[in-house]
Amino acid sequence: MQKFGYNSDFLERLKYNNDLVSVISKYVHLQEKGNTYWGCCPFHHEKTPSFAVNSFEQYYHCFGCGKSGDVISFIKEMESVDFMEAVKILAENANMELPQNLFDENLIQKKKEKETILNALKLANSHYINNLKNSNIPNSYIKKRGLSQEIVNKFELGYSKDFKSLVDFLKNNKISYEIGKNAGLLNEKNGKFYDTMFNRLTFPIKNSFNEVIGFSSRILEENKEVAKYKNSPQTIVFDKSKVVFGVQFLKELKNQGKLNEIIIVEGQMDVISMHNAGFTNAVATMGTALTPQHAKELKRFSNKIVLCFDGDSAGQKATLKAIETLKKDGEFDIYCVNLQDNLDPDEYIKKFGIQKMQDEIKNAKDCFEYRIRNLSNVYNLNDKLELNKFIKECLNIVLEIKSNSEREVYLKLIREISSVSTEVLKRDLLNLEMPNKIIKSKEKFIPAVLTDNVYKSQLFILSSLLHKKSYAKFIEINSFNEFAFQSIYEYLKLCHENNKEPIIGALFDEIDSNDKELNKIINYKFEGDEIDAKYFNDCVKILKLDNLTKQQTLYTNQMMQAKTLEERKEFAIKLQKITKEINLLKLEDKID
Template sequence: MRYEEELIDEVREKNDIVDVISSYVSLKKRGSNYVGLCPFHNEKTPSFSVSRDKQMYYCFGCGQGGNVYTFLMEYNRLSFVEALQELAKRAGVELPEREQTAEEKQQADARLTLRDMNKEAAVYFHYLLKSKRGTQALVYLKDRGLSDEMINQFGLGYADIYRDDLYQYLKAKGFSDYQMKESSLVNIDTVKGNYDKFFNRVIFPIMDINQRVIGFGGRVMGEGEPKYLNSRETILFDKGRNLYGLNYAKRSRSKSLILCEGYMDVISLHQAGFTNAVAPLGTAFTPNQAMLLKRYTNEVILSFDSDGAGVKAALRALPILRENGLRGRVLSMKPYKDPDELIKAEGQEGYQKRIEEAESGRMFELLVLYGQYNQQDPESRTEFIHEIAKKLAQIEEPLERQTYLASAANRFMIRKNDLENLVNRYGLGYQYEKVNEQYKTPPETEERRQEKKKSNKNQPQRLLLTWLVEHPEMYQYIRAYIGADDFIEPLYHSVAIMLFEQLDNEEKINPAAILSRFTDAEEQKEIAAIFNTHLKYGLSSEDEDKALSDVVRKVKLASIEDEMVHTSDIVRWQELLSLKNKMQKFSISRS
C-alpha cells in the first residue's frame, strides 16, 4: 500500500518550510521571502530563496527547487518515504503501517547492506591492528601518544599490506562483488583483478552522529601518496555534510566546538579532555558542515596548524561560519605546529589558556593583513590601512562595525577619524558592488544557449502559470478563453490541470501541493522554476491587462497551431483557423 495523498499533504502542511530549512541553512528575511547561501552548490552571494507563502524553495544560481519533502530528500539523501517519516515525526503525525514498494525496498536493502559491510570492515580493521600483522601501525599510534582507550573509542584499525585482504574477508562474509563495488571499500576490476581501496594504512572509521560507520580514512604507513586517503562518496557518506568526531563532540558540555584539521588532531584533543573537537573529512570546510555545527553550538574555535596552509584554511572557514550565523575565533598555535605538539609542550592547561585567548575571527583577519605589509614603510603602511578599511566596510551590522573600527584603530595605531572616513568611503562602494553582484549573468555556453532557446519557446506557458499563482484573481477574466489542454508542454499541462482545478474550486493556490504530485527530481526543479519566475511589478492596471492578454494570446495560438498540424479533419481545421483569427485580436479589459 502507498500513503494516501491526504496524509502526505497533512504532514507537509504541518511542517513550515522556512522552519525546516532554517535548521539546515542560515536564512535572512528579504521582502516576503527568506534568502541564504545555497546548500547544493558553492556560492558567495545568496541566491537560495524560500517562500513561506508558496511553501517552496528555489535557487536562482543552480536551479534546485522543490517543497519541504524535496529539500530533505536532496539534503539528507533520503527516499521520499524516509523524508515523509522524518517530517511526520517532527510534526507529531502518526503514520499507518505500510508495505514498501519494490524500489523503496531495494533502496532500504542497499543502505542496510552498506551499513553492515562498513561495520564488518571496521571490526576487521580493528582486529588486524591488535594482531601481529598490525604491529607497525600500532607502534605508530603509540608513538603518537595515543592510549589504548582512545584507540578503542575511535575504533582505529589497520588495512593489511595484501592488496585483496579485505575483499577476501568480505566475500567470506557473504557480500557479493556488486555490493562491495558500491561500498567504495573494494575496486572490482575484471582486467586488473579485485583489490582493496585501503592497504598498508592506519584506518580511521568515520561515524555519523548516530554512531554508525559511514566511511573510512586511511593514513599510509611509511612513504607513499596520497598520505591520507578517504572513502569516495556513497549513499551513506557525503564528505561535505559530516564531521569527524561529531558523534562524540555533540555530547560535550562545552559552549563551543573546536574545529581542527585532521583525524589525529581530534583524537589527541579528546585524549587531553577537549571532547568538543571535530574535523572536516579531507576536504575544505563547507557551509553544510557549518550548519551541522550550528545544531550544537553558536561558537566555533579554529585550531588549525600554524603554517601557511593552516592560516589559509582559517581565512577560508571564517566567512563560512559568519554566513551561517556562527561566531568564529582563532586559536594561536605558535610556536608549535599543531594541537598535539602544543599539548605535549604546555599540557591541558596551556591549551585551555590558548582557547581563552583566541582572537575573534575578524580581528584574526586584520592581524593576518598586518603581517603582510611593512609597517615601517609609509607607502606599504598606507596600503595596509586602506585594506583594513575595506575589510571593516564589509561588516553590515553598524554597532559591530563601530566596535571593530575602534578596536582596529587602537591596536594598529591609526587615527580613529581617518580610519572611519575611509571605512565610510569604501562602504558605499561595497554596497553598490553587492547589489550589482545579484544581477551578474553567468557565462554563455552551448548548453545554456540550448536551454535558453527551449525556455523562450515555452516561456508564455510558464509565465501564465506563474501569473495565475501570484494573481489568481485574473483567472476569472481568462477562464472562458483558455484551459489546461492549451498547455502543450507535457509537464506544464499536468501542472495546469491541478492549478485550474484549485482555481475552479476557489481554493487558496497551493504550489507545494502541486509539486508533491511529482516524484521525478528534474520535473520538481522545473516546476519550482515555474513558480519562481519573476513578474514585472509596478505596472498600471491597463498595462497589466495588455501584458496578460499577450501571454494568453501566445499560449492559445501555440495550442491552436499545434492542433492544426496534427489534425486531418478539414472541418475541425477550418474551425481552428477561425478561432485563430479571433484570438489574434484577443484582449482583456477589467475596466
C-alpha cells in the same frame, strides 16, 4: 498544503500518533505541573527546569534558550536530522507507513543497496578492530603517538594487515565482491580483489547515527612513496564534501547539553589528538576545504565555531577560506586560534601542554580581529603606500559590522596597529560607506520609525490572537510584511472561518521552527501598558494605515502609468476612496 511532499493530512495523523509528551519523555525527564510538563532543557545546559511542554497545544518552549517547536522539530533537533528524516523516525515510532507515492521501485532498490553497503562497512570495521587487538605492529605507532586505550576504543581504531584477509572475511560473511567494491572497501587489479587500506592503521568514519560510512587510514612507517593518509572513495553513503569527522560525538555532547562551541581542526589525526587531550568537541573535514554543506551539517549542532588549524601559512590560508565559507551562511559566530611556531594542534599540546591549549581556545580571536591581525602581517606598515592599502582593507572588514559600538572596538584595534587616529579612520569609513548607503536608501523609502511601529504592531496583534487574549479580535488585513507573519495570519484566518481555536503547535507545519519572527510571537511577553483593548486597537490602526498607504502608493503609480483617460479616471476614484479612509482613520485617532 504540502510540506516536502507530505500532505497536511498525513502530517496531522503523524503528530496525532506521536504525542509530544511521550516522545519528549524518552529524552527528558518531565514533571507535570498544572497543564504543563517541565524538565531540564535538552538544548542547553541547566540544572533547574525551564523547558516547558504544553500537552494540549502540542508544543514545547524553553524559557532559558528560547527554543520551541512541535514534535517534528524536536526530533529534528535531538537527532540532528532534516525534516524528511524526522518524519521517517516518527512514522516508524508510530508504526505508520509513509505515503506510498514517495516510494517508487527505484527508491526501494536504492534503500536496499544502501543498507547492504552499511552492513558491509560495519563488518569490515569489526574485522579491522580485531586485527588491531591481535597484532603488535600498529600498537607501537599508537604508543608513539601517545594515544590512550580509551581513545583507541572511542575512535574504534583498527588495522588492515594485508591485501587479502578482508577479502576472505567478507566472502565468509556472504558479502559479494561487488558490494565490497561499491562500499569502497575493495578494489580490483588483474581480476583480483584486494583491500584498499592494506598495511594501514584504520579509523572508521561515521555519520551522526553512529553508522560507519567509510574509512580513513594512515601508514605506520614513514614512506615518501605513498600517501600518509588515505580515505574511502566516493560511494553512495560517503561524500567527502559533506562528511564531518567526529560528528557522532557532537551529537552526543549536544544531547547531554554539554556542547558550547565546535572546534574545527585540519585532519582526522588532529581530531583524535584533541579528544585524547580532552577536547571532545573537535571535528575535521576529510582532507578538503570547508564547504557550505559542511557548514550546514555543523549548524545542526552549534553555531559557534572555533577554527584551530595548523599554525603555518597554509593553515592561515585555510582559516581565511573557512571564515569566508562560514560567513556566507550568516549565522555563525566564528573564532580563530593561531598556533605559534607553525605547530599543529597535536604538536602544540605535546610542546606546551593541555592547559595552554585550553587558554588558546578560550582566548580565540573573533574572525574580524583575526583577519585584521592577519593583514597586518601581509603588509609592510612602515611603507606609506602599503599602510594605506592595509587600512582600506581593514575598513572594508569593519564595514561588514552593523553596530557602531562594535565597529569602535575594531577601529581602536586598527589604530593600535597602524597609529592612524580613530577620527581619521572614522572619516575614511564614512567615505567608504556613503555610496552603499545612498543605494540602500533609494531601495527603502519608508522611514525607519514608521516601519518599526508597523513591525511591532504586527507582532503584537498576531501574538495576542495566537495566545488568545480576551481583547484580541480577528481582523481582516490585506498583507503582512514578513513571511512568518503572513503564514500565521493565514492560519488564524482559517481558524476564524472554521470557528476553530488556534493551536500554536500547528504553526510548525508551515514555518521553520528556527524562524526568528515565529519565535518572537511564541515567546511574546505581554507587559505593562500593552495589555488592553485600546493598545490592540491602536496596533490594528497602525497596520490598517500601513496597508492603506501602500495601496495609495500603488494606485498613484498606476494612475501615472495609465494610458487612457478612462483608466486614469478609474484609479483616481480608487485613490479618492483610499484617501478618505486614511483621513477617517487619522481623525479617529484625534478623537481618541
